[in-house]
Amino acid sequence: MRFAETGFDLEIDLTRGNIERVKTDPGLTALHLGGQGMNAKILWDRVGPEVDPFSDDNLLIFSSGLLHSTPVPGANRTCVDTFSPQTNMYSHSLFGGFFGPELKHAGYDRIIFRGKAENLVYLFVHNDKVEIRDATHLQGKGALETGALLKEELGESEAQVAAIGLAGENRVFMATIEHANSSASRGVGVIMGDKRLKAIVVRGTKDINIAKPAELFNICNPMYREIYENEDCGDTMAHEDDEEFHVNNFAWGNARARNVGFWNAEREVRWREITEAVRLRWTGCYNCPKDCHQAIRLPGKQTYFQKCYSKLTYAMAAYEEIDFNYDFLAVTQEYGLDGFSTPQVLAFAIELYEAGILTDEDLPDFPESGGDRFYYLVEKVVAREGVGDALANGVYHAARQIGKGAEKYDHNSMKKFEQVPLKLGMINYPYFLMYATGAKMNITQIEGSYPQVAIADKEERQKFVDRWDAAPKRFKDWFLSWEPRTHPTVEASVNICDWNETMHYIDDSIGTCAFLSSFRGQFGGRPPYHIYNLPEFISLASGLDLDSDKLWEIAARNRNLVRAINIRRGLRRVDEKPPEDHWKKRDPEMEAKLLDxxxxxxxxxxxxxxxxxTLDKLDLDFVSDDFLERGILSASEGES
Amino acid sequence: MAETTKKIVQEIKIDLDKCIGCRACEVACSAYHAKPRYSSINPARSRIRVIFDDLNDVYVPIRAGDYTPAECTGRHTYTINEKEYKECSFCGVACPARDYFKEPDSGLPLKCDMCVSDPPLSEPMCVQVCTCDALTYVEREIEAGPEVSREEIEIGLESMANKYGWKRVIDTVARMSNKD
Incomplete structure (x- = not known):
């Protein structure tokens, strides 16, 4: 009997219309757990470096995490992996809600799509019944609207739907996949659109077996209250009306400049009023007591969900008043657009216009205000009309397609992908490493266990460390000796980067939310899940024999496998640098040393x-064999 | 006249405004009622379900009640605070009109038992995991009529009568007893 997982994958060939239920190897679960780890293994095995992301041979994988559908609270993040046309590299995203658990109850750990449908289709999964169905009647429908229409049409009110909007249909690189109160961003929606897959509808009513049920339930039950009452976890900023942190610290426009002083008491009051007027309620994800998502309804518009960082990103990018943001989100959420990269793409276009690189010929009747310009541009981008066709490929590619010096305005992308709009002073060693080497394309998916700032007061520092159960001892030592405005040592920086990313690789394979673990340790140091208690949850659920060291090793295996996938596609040291102007003061010598x-x-x-x-020690011999065969590793490097 | 007795009524109060739609109640219920206890998780087997219509802001946790072989012929739609609710959203009956409260394998009806157990739980499982207090547990004492104990044969006869009518039951008993 398989515990915690179903032991079956669903293989869908959209070109041929073929559907297969395939038994998986439990040995691989022991090596990679589930989620991102298993997806990486499949992508390594089946998508060679020569495969173009837009070709039939690219795979799009939706995977549950190993702990989905177990009683472990907060395990609900579904993992979507593929290859991105924007970066030509591995592309990884996650979304919360209810999808992964439902998929498991239908009897599958993941769905692997290959090929492309001729016309728009959706996949309907109801336990053993799996059908590819025509979706041409849903063409152009909003992402969440599609879900509602499909549930109605199928008479499946309990089904869970993941769908793309018009942006995905038109292969916009910033397209998201929308599901319930959550979205998958970072370049996976475009592949769903390319495969002509409008939606996936899943309904499942099967049991999931647990290895040590009573023991697991015993340790899960108190977690509800612990998570609920722990103020240092969940999306704590979502609940704040004081947006000073983001508004003052993040750069406005095309990631250009801070607008310090914009946030004030008057705006804070008005912001609270606006938000309370449009918010229907706070909502949570499957089996998690935190309510991190706002259900928003504006008069005459369809309900949408606001989550995470998108609260004011559009207003800041458009240099607009705070009122603008919820209005604009109502449009972008239904088109299915990423709230991280889209604001930068639109602001980039405005900069090009103001610089005379884009003209009235490119943008006829271009409005005056930032907000109106955003409404104008988003239509062009989503329809890929005129210059919108280039913009729809993201800042990096658009700059090169438009030319005429537009490249200069692409200043905030890294590995061809838009980054968080932060412009800072002095280089930060651990952050340099996380930006440069991370494979998850966004710093929020890499940082998170070690605090961002030192604590000045020695007593407070000691207190922090005393209750810092999540941290291995070496980090406590480093933190205790860390004075504000000083750099951690090189050794500490390397370790911090390693720990931070390791925790994300764990979350992303078991499906727990980063807000309860990998992202939240850095603020308050009390993540409910950490390297010391997770092994017990995973062992009791799955029957795997795990301790902290073994779990760390699995994360390292998955990390190296993802690294290998990108290396095989050409990633090298030369690509590993943060956005040019992320820090004003750089230190090339130290940067080289840090990388070394x-x-x-x-x-x-x-x-x-x-x-x-390294590879062989992690049971990744098949990777080292491949590297030697391709000459990626020379025989001598192989031996080193 | 027989004496009246006191009876404890167990109640789960539901605050629709507080529900965040996390479905932890479904997870805990299905685990608690699995045999052996906690051995499997499956919201489809839960005796409490959250009726969801997120685009219309409808989140209604509802407890499984009785089984009925027939669905309602007509239904109400309630408008409460400008929001529309279907009558089914408030109905805990296991009925042919929908999938709620039926064992997914057998189709047999499920019914909330308030997690009756020995020793008793402090609160039903769904309430224990509902940290946002959309579900709260209360016990109320009410006056009840005298407890009437009935023989098994009476209960059996009554159900025969419910099915066939008293006349047919009496006639059949009479005819069969005459054969002796």
Missing amino acids: EYYKFKGWTHDGIPTKE
């Missing part, structure tokens, strides 16, 4: 390639 030491620590070559020894 990080690579060494990871067991990678000078060029950032995992060595044979």
